[in-house]
Amino acid sequence: MPHVVTRSCCADASCTFACPVNCIHPTPDEPDFGTAEMLYIDPVSCVDCGACVRACPVGAIVPHTKLGEHELPFLEINAAFHNPPRSYPPQAPVPAVVDIRSRAETxxxxxxxxxxxxxxxxxxxxxxxxxxxxxxxxxxxxxxxxxxxxxxxxxxxxxxxxxxxxxxxxxxxxxxxxxxxxxxxxxxxxxxxxxxxxxxxxxxRDRSLGIPGEDLPGSETATDVVAWYNGHPDHAHRDIDLSADRAVVVGNGNVALDVARILATDPERLAGTDIADPALDRLRASRVREVVVLGRRGPAQAAFTVPELVSLVSRDDIDVVVDDPGGLAMPDDADLVTRQKIEALRAVPAPRGEGRRRVVLRFCASPVALEGDGRVERLQVVRNRLEPTPDGGVRAVADGEPEPLETSLVLRSVGYRxxxxxxxxxxxxxxxxxxxxxxxxxxxxxxxxxxxxxxxxxxxxxxxxxxxxxxxxxxxxxxxxxxxxxxxxxxxxxxxxxxxxxxxxxFPDAIDLAGWRRIERAERENGAAAGRVARRFTDRADLRVAAAAPRRQRRSLIR
Missing domain, CATH: 3.40.50.720 (NAD(P)-binding Rossmann-like Domain)
Structure with a gap:
């Protein structure tokens, strides 16, 4: 297979239009484009020209000979989409764009x-x-x-x-x-x-869980935590409690996996990135060793994508534990993506030793209440059984009494508005x-x-x-x-x-394009001085100063 689409695929379809033999699918005109988790290269029709590599804006396409060990699963993931073989036109149709040159007006x-x-x-x-x-x-x-x-x-x-x-x-x-x-x-x-x-x-805005205790300190949203470690000026200085050995993420989409992975990562592995300084400092002092990711239904209904799951389970520094009361059974009507998810979960290696950080993927489990004396101390969780619905899906139904899960940090990640x-x-x-x-x-x-x-x-x-x-x-x-x-x-x-x-x-402090370029340049320069990709400004005041400051001042803003 000459070229392979890997985890970072952004699905903007630039590669599909660059491909001279139309071997990358789905294309924007195909019905499954809006729901596909990534794009896939047909190993049979690919002619190894490299046009897709040059077109890809995120470097997601790699020659099969240059795949890293953690990227090898994408060989099969790409090939499976095109098996059985499908018939396509010689070229992907390029979307038409309305031409307004006949209007003599800006x-x-x-x-x-x-x-x-x-x-x-x-x-x-x-x-x-x-x-x-x-x-x-x-x-x-x-x-x-x-x-x-x-x-x-x-x-x-x-x-x-x-x-x-x-x-x-x-x-x-x-x-x-x-x-x-x-x-x-x-x-x-x-x-x-x-x-x-x-x-x-x-x-x-995050959707709420609608359960008792959701407003207790220690109950946060996953997107707030993402914004915190990315230096969002509204969130960079939040007080995220990482004092207990367990954190819980409710929901199992890609954001949930991102947060779980970051909380379970050795901070020194993040030290060279552009993670916000306040978050890096807090993570270095973190006592979290286990992150439990709760999904109310089973693995077949999990919201995370195959690429992000593969990215997590391939990490050699984090143990992944799968807790599924259904035993990772494969549904009879499983589609390609569902099969790939369950196969990836079945292939998760056993925990590699005591004391290692770990992420627990717990399926068929729903939160029913957060409890604690003035702040979160535990989450009550109930096991679910899955029942079929008239439309062919499944619904989660509580099965048994709630059980306590000790934690001081619960992050909801159940959708956005x-x-x-x-x-x-x-x-x-x-x-x-x-x-x-x-x-x-x-x-x-x-x-x-x-x-x-x-x-x-x-x-x-x-x-x-x-x-x-x-x-x-x-x-x-x-x-x-x-x-x-x-x-x-x-x-x-x-x-x-x-x-x-x-x-x-x-807005006297509004920042224009020149100001943004000064901010961007200053963050890179400050990062290079510290051996990092970049060091982000996390305060609005510092961002405004960086946008207006001459070069020497910009370099001294982050200490």
Missing amino acids: LRVAVVGAGPAAMYAADELLKQADVEVSVLDRLPTPYGLVRAGVAPDHPDTRSVTRVFGQVEAQRGFSYHLGVEVGSDLGIDEVLAHHHAVIVATGAS SIPVAGVPFDEQRAVVPNLEGRVLDGPDGGHVRGLYAAGWIKRGPSGFIGTNKSCSLETVNHLLEDFLGGRLPAPTGSARAFDRLVTER
Whole structure:
């Protein structure tokens, strides 16, 4: 097999369009693209040309001769998708993009949010001539969950920021960072200075468990912990209690595995990464030796992906223990991904010795209450049995009495919700902006709100991966361009210069593209001085100073 897609696949499909023999699937036009856990190279039709390697933004494609030992399972994972063989056209169809050159007018678009969906939308817009894109975000740094959500021991996944850097370098691009739209700056004011506004603010709020004791100190969200170790300025100095030998994560998606892996990792293994200094210091003093990951249903229904599971079980410094009352039975109707998950779990090696850090994957278990005298001391957990549902799925039903699990830290990771932006229609039940293929609607059954669009998780809900936002954003941008070409967008009443003045008046500390580049450069320089990839600024004040400071001052900001 000449080339193999590995764990860090972002699924943005750049490789599928670069491949001259259409051997990488699923492609964006195929029905399983939106649900696939990664992309897969057909070992039979691959001609070993290397075009996919050059196109991949995260370095996920590797010649089979250069796979590391921990990457070897991806040989079989890639091949299994194409077995039995499937028939494909000679070339993957390249998505059509609306051409607006016939309009002799500069199109101005504001994008609210600066995560992957926002950056991909800006990229698609700036491929046109005479387009200006202003990207606004409430944080003083861009990239959303790529910066604040990807684990520091997965730098390959973060390398997609190289693509975002190329977007920033395009003519017509600008930043207004540290600017919260919907509070001091209304969405109507933004729209008055642009032809259109794309809302791409993601899904930043965790769902609750709805059980007694959830508000006790020591009950946290997994995403807050992720933000903590990634230096998010709202979370970097949180007091995360790591004083007990056990932590519990409720939920078993990729974020849950990330948090469990980081808490179980020897801190010195993280010392060369860009993990936030306060988190690294706390992890060095941590007493946590076991992280229990609870899933209310069985392994076949687990939310984590095969690549992230393989990444965890291949670690030689962490023991993985599988606790499944069903004995890892393979369902009769198991699809490819389910088979791969269960086979990977069956292949988990036995614990390698006393005193080693370990992650326990406990299936068919639900939390029913958190207890403690003033803070979390234990979690009551009940075993579940699985019962079939009329739609062919299974549901978890409590089976027996709750049992205590001693811990001082419980992290919930059971899903995410978008939060509304003032002035933008919002569906509270689905926690998305009501839209039709990206065109924002005035309520679930309303008409299109002129000039208003959505992309990313706030458009479709928290699904997919980093690269999934590329095709999502392209769909939205194409509709926006169609509306501009058809004269259906309101003309701005204020100029671009007037908008800059308005933002500066409301947000004197707003950071522009030059300021962001100074921050980025300073973090790398400070990291290099300490033998690390980067050292992140974790305070807004330091970020503002770094954005404005000359070189010598920037190097002295992190001590």
